[in-house]
Amino acid sequence: MTVLRSRLDTGSAEFAAARDAMLAELAGIDAAHAGALAGGGDKYVERHRSRGKLTARERVELLLDEGAPFLELSSLAGWGSDYTVGASLVTGVGVVSGTECVIVANDPTVRGGASNPWTLKKSHRAAEIAAQNRMPMISLVESGGADLPSQKEIFIPGGRTFRDLTRLSAEGVPTVALVFGNSTAGGAYIPGMSDHVVMVRDRAKVFLGGPPLVRAATGEESDDESLGGARMHAEVSGLADHLARDEHDALRIGRRIVARLGHRKAGPAPAPDAREPLYPAEDLVGVMPPDLKVPVDPREIIARLADGSEFDEFKPAYGAGLVTGWGELHGYPVGVLANANGVLFSAEAHKATQFIQLANRSHTPLVFLHNTTGYMVGREYEQGGIVKHGSMMINAVSNSTVPHFSVLVGASYGAGHYGMCGRAYDPRFLFAWPSARSAVMGPRQLAEVLSTVARQSAARRGEPYDEEQDALVRQMVQGQVEAESLPLFLSGRVYDDGVIDPRDTRTVLGLCLSFAHNAPVRGTDRFGVFRM
Structure with a gap:
């Protein structure tokens, strides 16, 4: 392979200005993320602990293998809304008993773990990731069900949560529910529709209607335990498969369930002993200038992501506004499409279409690095067929079946966002740098x-x-x-899977490639009609 040579001047005033701007953006992201980490605030966290309970993130940490990474997703969901940042839910992917699993944990310190509209978007995205990548899904349940004042926005889409669980099961993707506290109303269907269910003795309560509702609806008097307690479900109803002594025991049992699943990755393994890039990830903090109109050579980014900084460029002299080529990332072969001058012309669209077809022929995952203002406009370009040529590229992206991974590093506007595999085009994962901007147009x-x-x-x-x-x-x-157009705004609406530090990009993509290889990695030769 060809080794990329960096021309980035890390000692220049321009680099220093870009670095300062990026660090300031990162500080803002960190401050917003702190809101999610705080849950319902000190008062409610302390009340939760006083009841002898673990927090949502503590449960996740104890469930994971020791020292295993956890890629948290959609942590800024709900930012800019009337709801708590994080949407009373922790989601992500981590390793449990040697198996990569999607984990969904209710945060009961935020309104009792009740679901609001952003909670649903976040949980639906987690289920989508489990389905696409065929990873077991573990639900750590403690929720009062729907946030009732928001019922008009929750009731209809909320049913998808249960549909997702049953479809995962039907596809042979295991689902596990560990119930730590209340799982009431609609929340009762989480254990009801999971393959494996663990309930904590004297703590878990699973019922469609609690004692007050039952009294109001039927006049019947009952208590929590006889109506929906863990022992009742383990000994009478049969809803609980395992009765745990306490939260730690429930997590232990959950780990044993995963260990017995016999899960095997269907995709090819990475090459061993992948080499680090020749250039430090630290440089990525200063790559993107504050003014996104200033062109950036994406090879500087690729040189700090690809194994050994090796990259075989495809059609380097044609369609120079889009860099395409082959490399490896943490031992996984990848094809890369990266915007160069911001504008996509007909040549770039042709180049991308052929490259995507080739990647599908060789069953090679694709990485899209966004920095585009969209497809070129104007009389000359319209007469030259920019609509049909851009449509070819979008057609190829839409029908490609190899895993796609998108990172918005700069601008991502208009149909260029679509052609570069934006959210609507089902990339396996999509992340944004703090420097990213995305909208219909500038x-x-x-x-x-x-x-x-x-x-x-x-x-x-x-x-x-x-x-x-x-x-x-x-x-x-x-x-x-x-x-x-800001990443905080877009991430708050779950239009990406998270805003990441540029220095973490290689690690994040490496994890996501590993996750995607739980499923078969297969390309296709079936595309729609290309309007030539």
Whole structure:
């Protein structure tokens, strides 16, 4: 393979400015993430502990193999909303008894672990990851069910949670529920629809309706234990497969269940002894300039991600706005598509389409590094077929069956976001750097388009145009779009799987490649009609 040679001047003023800007962005991300780590706050965490209970993250940590990594996902869900950051749920992927598992843990310190609209989005995404990558899914349950004031936004989509569990089971993807406390109303169906169920004695309570509801509905008097206690479900109803002495025992039993699953990875193993890149990951903090209009050579990023910084570029002299090529990442072969000058022309679209087909022919996963303003516009390019050529690229991305991994490192606007495998195109995992920006188009361009439309409308009506009002509207629209393009905003809506430190990109992608290889890695030769 060809070894990439870096030309990044880490001693320059430009690098220092980019580094300072990135570190400031990271500080903001860390502050937001601290809100998720805090759960319901000191008062409710201490009340939870006083009852002899572990926190959600403590349960996850004790479930995992000692020293095993845990890739937390969607940690900023709910940011910018009326709900607590993290959405009363911890989700991620970690190793349990030597098996990579998707883990979903209710945080009972946040409104009793009740589910709000962002909780659902986060749990649905976790189930999707388990299904796509054929990883066992473990639910650490302690939830009061739906957050009732939000019922109108929860009731209909909430049913998907149970559908996901049954579909995973039907596909042979194991599901395990460890019940630590209340699992009421809709939450009762989590253990009800899981393959394996463990309940903690004297703590777990699983029922469709608690004693007050039963009294109101039927007039029957009952207590928690006879209605839905762990012993009752273990000895009478049969809902519990295992009765644990305490939380630690439940986690021990959960680990033994996973150990007995006989899970085997279906994808090929990585090459042994993968070499580190020649250049330090620390450099990635200063790669992206604060002004995303300044071009960045994506080879500088690839050189700090690829094993040995080795990269065989495909069509280097054609469609220079998109860098494509082959390499390895933590021993896994990958194809890389990385935006160079920000704009995608017809040549770039042709190049990407062929490259994606080749990756499918060789069953090679694809990594997309986003920094694009979209497909080129203008009379010359429209007449040259940019619509049909961009459509070819999007067609190839849509129908490709090898695993896709997307990282938004800079701009990711318009249909360019789609062509580079944005969220709607089902990448196995999608992450963003703090420098990323994503929207229909850039804030300035969007504000200008709206201004032009309003100006033309006034002209057609024969009315004078208020320039002062136009300036105010443009400023307002531009500010709104800028705010809604930020990683915090997008991650808060679960449009990505997390905002990551650029220095962690190689590690995160390596973990995700390992996760994806739990499922078969197969390409396809079946694509839609390419409009040539």
